[in-house]
Amino acid sequence: MSGRIIVNGFEMNCLAHMAHGLWAHPRDRRRGYTGLEYWIELAALLERGRLDALFIADVLGVYDTFRSSPDAAVAAGAQIPANDPALVVPAMAVGTTNLSFAVSVSTSYESPFGHARRFSTLDHLTQGRVGWNVVTSYLPNAAKNFGWERMVLHDERYDRADEYLDVCYQLWEASWEEDAVSVDGTTQRYADPAKVHPIDHRGDFFSVAGPHLCEPSPQRTPVIYQAGNSARGRKFAARHAECVFLSGVVPASLRRSADDVRTQASAAGRAPDDVKILTSLSVIVAEDETAVCRKREELQRWVNVDGMLAQYCGTTGFDLAAMSRSDVVTYRDTDHGQGGAALFTSDVQRPVTVGDIVDSMTQLGETTLLAIGTPVQVADQMEEWIDEIGLDGFNIIQFLTPETFTDFIDMVVPELQRRGRYQTEYTPGTFREKLFGPGRALLPDRHPGGLVRPPACVPSDQP
Amino acid sequence: MSGRIIVNGFEMNCLAHMAHGLWAHPRDRRRGYTGLEYWIELAALLERGRLDALFIADVLGVYDTFRSSPDAAVAAGAQIPANDPALVVPAMAVGTTNLSFAVSVSTSYESPFGHARRFSTLDHLTQGRVGWNVVTSYLPNAAKNFGWERMVLHDERYDRADEYLDVCYQLWEASWEEDAVSVDGTTQRYADPAKVHPIDHRGDFFSVAGPHLCEPSPQRTPVIYQAGNSARGRKFAARHAECVFLSGVVPASLRRSADDVRTQASAAGRAPDDVKILTSLSVIVAEDETAVCRKREELQRWVNVDGMLAQYCGTTGFDLAAMSRSDVVTYRDTDHGQGGAALFTSDVQRPVTVGDIVDSMTQLGETTLLAIGTPVQVADQMEEWIDEIGLDGFNIIQFLTPETFTDFIDMVVPELQRRGRYQTEYTPGTFREKLFGPGRALLPDRHPGGLVRPPACVPSDQP
Numbered sequence: 001m002s003g004r005i006i007v008n009g010f011e012m013n014c015l016a017h018m019a020h021g022l023w024a025h026p027r028d029r030r031r032g033y034t035g036l037e038y039w040i041e042l043a044a045l046l047e048r049g050r051l052d053a054l055f056i057a058d059v060l061g062v063y064d065t066f067r068s069s070p071d072a073a074v075a076a077g078a079q080i081p082a083n084d085p086a087l088v089v090p091a092m093a094v095g096t097t098n099l100s101f102a103v104s105v106s107t108s109y110e111s112p113f114g115h116a117r118r119f120s121t122l123d124h125l126t127q128g129r130v131g132w133n134v135v136t137s138y139l140p141n142a143a144k145n146f147g148w149e150r151m152v153l154h155d156e157r158y159d160r161a162d163e164y165l166d167v168c169y170q171l172w173e174a175s176w177e178e179d180a181v182s183v184d185g186t187t188q189r190y191a192d193p194a195k196v197h198p199i200d201h202r203g204d205f206f207s208v209a210g211p212h213l214c215e216p217s218p219q220r221t222p223v224i225y226q227a228g229n230s231a232r233g234r235k236f237a238a239r240h241a242e243c244v245f246l247s248g249v250v251p252a253s254l255r256r257s258a259d260d261v262r263t264q265a266s267a268a269g270r271a272p273d274d275v276k277i278l279t280s281l282s283v284i285v286a287e288d289e290t291a292v293c294r295k296r297e298e299l300q301r302w303v304n305v306d307g308m309l310a311q312y313c314g315t316t317g318f319d320l321a322a323m324s325r326s327d328v329v330t331y332r333d334t335d336h337g338q339g340g341a342a343l344f345t346s347d348v349q350r351p352v353t354v355g356d357i358v359d360s361m362t363q364l365g366e367t368t369l370l371a372i373g374t375p376v377q378v379a380d381q382m383e384e385w386i387d388e389i390g391l392d393g394f395n396i397i398q399f400l401t402p403e404t405f406t407d408f409i410d411m412v413v414p415e416l417q418r419r420g421r422y423q424t425e426y427t428p429g430t431f432r433e434k435l436f437g438p439g440r441a442l443l444p445d446r447h448p449g450g451l452v453r454p455p456a457c458v459p460s461d462q463p
Numbered sequence: 464m465s466g467r468i469i470v471n472g473f474e475m476n477c478l479a480h481m482a483h484g485l486w487a488h489p490r491d492r493r494r495g496y497t498g499l500e501y502w503i504e505l506a507a508l509l510e511r512g513r514l515d516a517l518f519i520a521d522v523l524g525v526y527d528t529f530r531s532s533p534d535a536a537v538a539a540g541a542q543i544p545a546n547d548p549a550l551v552v553p554a555m556a557v558g559t560t561n562l563s564f565a566v567s568v569s570t571s572y573e574s575p576f577g578h579a580r581r582f583s584t585l586d587h588l589t590q591g592r593v594g595w596n597v598v599t600s601y602l603p604n605a606a607k608n609f610g611w612e613r614m615v616l617h618d619e620r621y622d623r624a625d626e627y628l629d630v631c632y633q634l635w636e637a638s639w640e641e642d643a644v645s646v647d648g649t650t651q652r653y654a655d656p657a658k659v660h661p662i663d664h665r666g667d668f669f670s671v672a673g674p675h676l677c678e679p680s681p682q683r684t685p686v687i688y689q690a691g692n693s694a695r696g697r698k699f700a701a702r703h704a705e706c707v708f709l710s711g712v713v714p715a716s717l718r719r720s721a722d723d724v725r726t727q728a729s730a731a732g733r734a735p736d737d738v739k740i741l742t743s744l745s746v747i748v749a750e751d752e753t754a755v756c757r758k759r760e761e762l763q764r765w766v767n768v769d770g771m772l773a774q775y776c777g778t779t780g781f782d783l784a785a786m787s788r789s790d791v792v793t794y795r796d797t798d799h800g801q802g803g804a805a806l807f808t809s810d811v812q813r814p815v816t817v818g819d820i821v822d823s824m825t826q827l828g829e830t831t832l833l834a835i836g837t838p839v840q841v842a843d844q845m846e847e848w849i850d851e852i853g854l855d856g857f858n859i860i861q862f863l864t865p866e867t868f869t870d871f872i873d874m875v876v877p878e879l880q881r882r883g884r885y886q887t888e889y890t891p892g893t894f895r896e897k898l899f900g901p902g903r904a905l906l907p908d909r910h911p912g913g914l915v916r917p918p919a920c921v922p923s924d925q926p
Contacts, residue, residue: 013584015653024648031646034587034680036557060577062674070656070674077653081678084577084584090554091588094499113523113608114573121476121547124497125554144672145576183494185487188767190478190540193533209607211525211533215544217497304651 005386005421006243006393006435008055008102009046009405010280013085015077017057018367019282019399020311021304023077030401034083036091043092045402046099049409050423052434053100053131054092055225055245055395056085060106061141063314066306067321070141073314076307086118093126100431102131102225102243107164108157109137109146113208116171119222120214128218128430128441133225134240136161139314158232163203165224165240169449170199172220175212177454191215197454219441221449223431229257238264239448242435243276245395249369254279254389262390269446276435279385280368281394283404285378285411292373299399300364308361325355368397375411382412383421468849468884469706469856469898471518471565472509472868473743477545480520481830482745482862483774484767486540493864497546499554506555508865509562512872513886515897516563516594517555518688518708518858519548523569524604526777529769530784533604536777539770549581556589561889563897565594565688565706570627571620572600572609576671579634582685583677591681591893591904596688597703599624602777621695626666628687628703632912633662635683638675640917654678660917683905684912686894692720701727702911705898706739708858712832717742717852725853732909739898742848743831744857746867748841748874755836762862763827771824788818831860838874845875846884 015030016023023030032038046054062080064070073080089101103122105115122130136157137143143152152160180195199210227245228237234257237244244261248254258277265275284299286292313319318329328351360366371381385391398404416422427434430441443449478493479486486493495501509517525543527533536543552564566585568578585593599620600606606615615623643658662673690708691700697720700707707724711717721740728738747762749755776782781792791814823829834844848854861867879885890897893904906913 021651023653024651026648034678035590036553036588040557060676061672062676070659072656074654074656074659074674075652080659080674080676081654082676083587084581087550087553087581087584087588090499090550090552091557094503094554094557110573110577111609118547118550121550124546125499125550127498141672144670146574147670149670185489188484188487188765188770189538190486191537191544193537196533196537196543207607207610207612209524209604211537211543213523213525213543213545215497302651307651 003421004423005382005416006052006276006278007422008053008278008393008395009042009051010055010057010395010397011042012057012079012082013088014079014082016079016307018311018397019303019364020076020078020307021302022299022399023401024304025299025302025400027403028400039088039092040095042402042405043096043099045405045409047096049405049413050426051099051405051409052393053102053431055102055133056088056104057133058082058085058104058106058135059139059142060109060137061139061143061145063139063310064141065317065319066310066313068319072306073310076304076310078304078307078310086122089122089130090125093129098129098426098434100129100131100223100434101126102133102223104133104135106135106137106142107161108152109142109148112164112167112206113171116168117213119168120172120212120217123217123219123222124214128432130219131223131225131243131431133227133245134161134165135227154230155232158236160205161236162239163205166203166448166452167199167201167206167208169221169452170201171208171210171212173443173449174452174454175199175210176214176216178216181215219430219432221443223435224449228261234261235264237261238270238275239268241275242432242447243278243392246277246279247368248279249366251369251385251388254391258390271444271446273436274444274447276392277390278393278395279389279391281382281396282365282368282370282399283378283396283408283412284365284370284372284399285375285407287411288374296364296372303362303364305358305362308367309358312357312361320354320358323354325353325358327354328352329354329357364399369394375415378412379415379419379421382416383419386421466884467886468845468879469739469741470514470885471516471741471856471858472505472514473518473520473858473860474505475520475542475545476548476551477542478540479542479770481774481860482766482827483539483541483770484765485762485862486864487767488762488765488863490866491863502551502555503558505865505868506559506562508868508872510559512868512876513889514562514868514872515856516565516894518565518596519551519567520596521545521548521567521569521598522602522605523572523600524602524606524608526602526773527604528780528782529773529776531782535769536773539767539773541767541770541773549585552585552593553588556592561592561897563592563594563686563894564589565596565686567596567598569598569600569605570624571615572605572611575627575630575669576634579631580676582631583635583675583680586680586682586685587677591895593682594686594688594706594894596690596708597624597628597699598690617693618695621699623668624699625702626668629666629911629915630662630664630669630671632684632915633664634671634673634675636906636912637915637917638662638673639677639679641679644678681904682893682895686898687912691724697724698727700724701733701738702731704738705895705910706741706855709740709742710831711742712829714832714848714851717854721853734907734909736899737907737910739855740853741856741858742852742854744845744859745828745831745833745862746841746859746871746875747828747833747835747862748838748870750874751837759827759835766825766827768821768825771830772821775820775824783817783821786817788816788821790817791815792817792820827862832857838878841875842878842882842884845879846882849884
């Protein structure tokens, strides 16, 4: 379907992801995040709604900048507790056949060899329905949890990430040739040793011998997601990412970032359709405007400002509690989704004060684009942003779990489907085929992961 | 039930685990190992048979000692391909309620912080049905896959493992106090920050700040399994392990190892019942002796000697292909299940030759205890070894998948149940409670993991 809007559910294996305080609402079901049922029901709901994927964020440390302490985050449950994001995928795969799963994993702390094996295993188990959201991690506490005295500098994190991906590509794409698994039951030969290769990688950050321990999975390389908001992040995304996840609330800024990623991707030899661009979206929808207002007001009452500030200060590195409302906050070019201090305010056109930011934290839905209204109004807003920013789709966050997704699926999806902007059935095949079309199970050969393949591995059915 | 025999299924997320070549048998279903169905059906089968757990082995490299090459292993599919062992657990947990899962993870290559979070997540998702088989890894290729120029020396691997477990205990047992999660929906407080602590660990091998990112799971620390066959391994097991998995085929040697572990555990302040001891077992069972012989002969024809030798040489470090049959092989005190060259032969009473070992590799079932016969005969053998060695139970390997387990469940389990030596129903609760009795969801306070708890965390219901 051309021009369709990609929609993912945006989640995290935790009590409170982005809408802090809402877990305490009587209708909210987030407190079940530790159990299988929560995830199985969530996946079934999203598949019923024909969402593309469940996108699962992650952190590897606690937010401890606000008031120089983790206390506000711990009290609010703001991304702590936070369980491992990959381990819920196999359980969700059991009850679904088409929903895909994009899982965030950092390149900064764990070994590419173990990571590559985990994602090959997921790709096998889901029959090719897995993506990897590449993150480089930004929390000082996370660095200390993995034995680093201080956080690795931003740009060096990306150099390391570049090499990390190169190692993964070699394991996924080059180690086992296309016909390496050539089963002969009579001679009991499973694979041809001449077609299974070590990678013998020796780089600046990693040494990895190989061969890869996994036989080729349906996609080999999972669909590469990346949230690149800084200049260095966009450069990385333009090279590697098949889906780029931009953050912000200002359409003009998002447009500039989207254009920049596409221009850089083109310069890197990639095709215009090779990169999908998404941003996060909040939705409040009801059948009529009175009900919309009532719903907004009801949800607004549950916003936990300390939780919001704990996350904001943790991700930006500003302790707003140590500043006064009139202090001007300088924009920083970091790559986390909420890294730029100005992102939650009107734009970088005027100085942003601490007061501006605190005020935005008290308001529901100020940290993402917010589509609010009747189903027709929400669909109108979504279409408008798609065109204005040049987006391919959205990651939808939840206020109430799973009511936000249920509302979207029951009210907005049918309206978008009537307009021909939303899939009514899934495209068969892997996650990559569902995004890019039949025959695209594997990375294109023009992608850096495609370039490392031995000639026999280049898929013959690519456009 | 007192005196009951613990029985686990012994598996690996791979094509060929220990009985090499048998995957090619027409009735074998191992080739489905990449898919969800394989694991879901396996778990349902074991739960129907009231087995305690599925024990999942692992490797992190290829066997490349035999003929100085990985080719024999790759051709035979001997533990390569080998997918990640933890990721199949959530899928198996979906369809089961009582079966537990013991997952092998090495302490040598990945971070204790990420590992501790993965196991807390598994313990939450399974509602406390998870164990961790602590391994230190022994393959030179695995070391090279994780950036180590050479394999860490055996005893230093255990020093590292000791510290690794200490870090995990601090995260699991000490970081979140018992009543740290004290939900107050009115104030939107999820946890009490005064009861969530950093661990600030700085040791010889690891620096980990904490706090743990996960709230306490049903068992906090998973049931600790360990396969300690060397003297250093047994010392480690005596301190940490709740289930010790010994390898060998000589009852008298197994007895000495079992006695040694129990003596050392007692010296370390642990109670006699705190350590269960298991060994691996092969089973060939049929209704009468004619059918038993026919089954053995049929299976024997499928043994792939190159696959067996690839694994044997890889785990011991001897390249038998470079030696002559009359060469004597010196016993080595290593800790892998098959580490001692003499383990597959009669004992260490006489010199073992290369020829002895090669011959044992050609015979089905020579690498473990083998119980063969009618259901009554198999049950007799099992009871005899339990008494003779002082065992608590067995890990059963498969020749044919899942036929070996089906045979055992349909024929041997009812016989053992008639004798009162096998559970007819599961004990309610967590894995630890199923093994050690009601009220033992957590580690005993005399265990090194129990000793790190703040006083409020000590369970009050312990014997």
